[in-house]
Amino acid sequence: MLEVQGIHAAYGRVRTLFGVSMTAKPGEITCLLGRNGAGKTTTLRAITGLLPVSEGTITLDGDDLTRLPAHRIAQKRVGYIPQGRRLFAELTVAENIEVGLMACGEGRETRDWVLSIFPRLRERLSQRAETLSGGEQQMLATARALCLRPRVLLLDEPTEGLQPSMIEEIRQVVLRMKAEGLIVVLVEQRMDAILSMADRAVFLDHGQSREAFIGNALRADPSILTRHLGV
């Protein structure tokens, strides 16, 4: 279980999070919701250790991650699929995957597993990441995170700017990881995706977590979403 309790964080002097709490469980998809600038990306960056947390705690199965440097958190098998993909642009597809594999000492078997999930990447192994199409880049960003054999998968708007068939492909992968018992934290803006996938939802507003719902409550009353997101 991933537990975030009352974290505060800042970009330099710009304070951004003022008490965010959330709980994400294995085999569930926890959606992080909020308007633009609410602090969703910032919360994920705090979990990965890329942004230092000044108050509050982050624990994974009781293991305290709060003050660990980012590379040590990755080694605890926390896979991150950042907003905008952030691939190693000038490295090849194969090299991007290799970096993912090195993080937790994974080898050939994991590589084959990941490439079996995204067969299109196998055809493009020697291509530079920056030359991939947007959809392929998202696949590679996802593949790179899966190379950690993650216990936790953090996805930040993975379907931003993708066509419907690609969105569906990513959705299937996320559902598959949920079925495999991963802790999935998903930042998502699209209502239909939230309603069909979320087992829990946490609403952020101005750097604070406001309310949390379980998925069924959202589905029973989708107007909650409209109210909180103002869409």
Add this chain to the structure above:
Amino acid sequence: MEFGPHLMLATLEGAVTAAILALTAMGLSVVFGVMRVVNVAHGEFYMLGAVIAWFVASTLGAHPAVGFVAALVIAPLLVGSLAALADVLILQRISYDPERTIVATIGLLYIIQQTTLMTFGPDARPVEAPFNSRIALPWFEFGDGGFALYWPWGLSITSYKLFVIAAAVVILAALWLLMTRTKAGLVMRATQQDSAMAQAFGIPVARVYALVFGLGAALAAMGAVLIVPIQQAHYLMGGDPLLLSFIVVIIGGLGSLPGTVIAAVLIGMSDGIISVFFSPTLAKILATLAVAMVLVFRPQGLMGKSAA
């Protein structure tokens, strides 16, 4: 001497300059490429390499070849460790902030230079070459008897200078293999691309930075150990290599390793040739002019990518 043989001699001298410059500039380029750090103290790491080479060779006092080989191993290791330490103790503390990094490395420059003056002294000191036989080189002519080879008087090079060129080629090839074919190289390249994401994927970026800074300094030190049997070790010898390295790195394209080699060959060769036919000062003037032209007409350098 006639023009042809004279030009060949100048070219060979230029190749020696280019070889050393390629190593030194490569150190600067790797550090800038991976860490985005402009290391103003780079020339002092070069100087330290030469001074340590003298110290090792003169302390061992054995056959010059023994001292030289020992220096070639010890100087880069010591200089690299010192640089890595400076990275951890200074640059890391100021978070690699660009302006503060420049000021800090200027400070480092003076600390290293003055400490060397206080310990090693103001005199230039020679290191004996491990071998130094003179090799006469042939030239050709088309005379009445057709094509003929002959050995013009004065057209020769020392075996040691040929060795310097070969050693630089070997070291650069090894560096290229390290960067492109090994896990360590992949880690450095990933860090170069996106240090935050590298960290999010398990790469201890702080340690990578210390190693890269050490590697950059070690490359300069290797260049210095190679040059010190030709030019003596002196506490002020770091200035020219720093200037020329900056020129090379800017012309080649900041952070581009192939660009750095190409530019080092261009600048080194023309420096050698112009120095032989005209004067070393003219060579520096032209090199600086070349930088100005590159900055005006192709700011990203020969092999650099334009900042879109």
